[in-house]
Amino acid sequence: xxxxxxxxxxxxxxxxxxxxxxxxxxxxxxxxxxxxxxxxxxxxxxxxxxxxxxxxxxxxxxxxxxxxxxxxxxxxxxxxxxxxxxxxxxxxxxxxxxxxxxxxxxxxxxxxxx
Amino acid sequence: xxxxxxxxxxxxxxxxxxxxxxxxxxxxxxxxxxxxxxxxxxxxxxxxxxxxxxxxxxxxxxxxxxxxxxxxxxxxxxxxxxxxxxxxxxxxxxxxxxxxxxxxxxxxxxxxxx
Numbered sequence: 001x002x003x004x005x006x007x008x009x010x011x012x013x014x015x016x017x018x019x020x021x022x023x024x025x026x027x028x029x030x031x032x033x034x035x036x037x038x039x040x041x042x043x044x045x046x047x048x049x050x051x052x053x054x055x056x057x058x059x060x061x062x063x064x065x066x067x068x069x070x071x072x073x074x075x076x077x078x079x080x081x082x083x084x085x086x087x088x089x090x091x092x093x094x095x096x097x098x099x100x101x102x103x104x105x106x107x108x109x110x111x112x113x114x
Numbered sequence: 115x116x117x118x119x120x121x122x123x124x125x126x127x128x129x130x131x132x133x134x135x136x137x138x139x140x141x142x143x144x145x146x147x148x149x150x151x152x153x154x155x156x157x158x159x160x161x162x163x164x165x166x167x168x169x170x171x172x173x174x175x176x177x178x179x180x181x182x183x184x185x186x187x188x189x190x191x192x193x194x195x196x197x198x199x200x201x202x203x204x205x206x207x208x209x210x211x212x213x214x215x216x217x218x219x220x221x222x223x224x225x226x227x228x
């Protein structure tokens with residue numbers, strides 16, 4: 001079936017470096033994508049979202065890139081900090097009817113090395 | 115910032131017992147959700163609820179599960195006869211409108227079925 005998935009289960013980067021977390025999706029009907037951060041023992045926390053009519057969106061230290069041609073989504077975190085260590089999930093949804101809930105990928109564990 | 119609150123944070127129960135997980139969504143939100151996350155796995159959609167009825171449910175949400183909004187603030191998930199495989203973290207989420215797809219998650223209830 002169609003799914004949202006992440007390429008790498010664990011990503012380790014040095015503090016201060018930039019990190020890129022990737023996500024592949026296969027549901028061509030999805031037009032809304034969202035990144036969540038989950039710290040241990042906590043619920044998913046919204047980071048940034050993007051609609052399919054955009055290919056880039058920036059937030060504070062984070063940028064989401066959407067490549068609809070290859071169905072690829074990425075999250076870039078600039079100047080990583082220890083507090084960025086967490087599991088990052090991408091999720092997809094549709095704003096125009098159909099599935100009401102978000103479909104999550106498996107998650108990438110980002111580890112910030114001191 | 116308003117938040118989704120869930121109680122209890124941990125629930126231990128015997129197999130076959132009924133459990134009720136409680137959530138207070140954000141006050142002006144109209145769409146409510148339950149998700150679950152088995153340890154180390156991705157977040158899975160269970161059910162969505164709008165206008166006092168279920169709008170969508172997943173295959174996981176079988177006859178043992180039910181949801182209710184008993185008053186203007188609470189949103190509950192009941193598992194009628196728990197099984198070992200129901201052990202998971204259960205997240206409640208809400209959002210203001212369907213167009214605004216950003217979901218706000220609670221911190222979860224860790225359910226352990228013994």
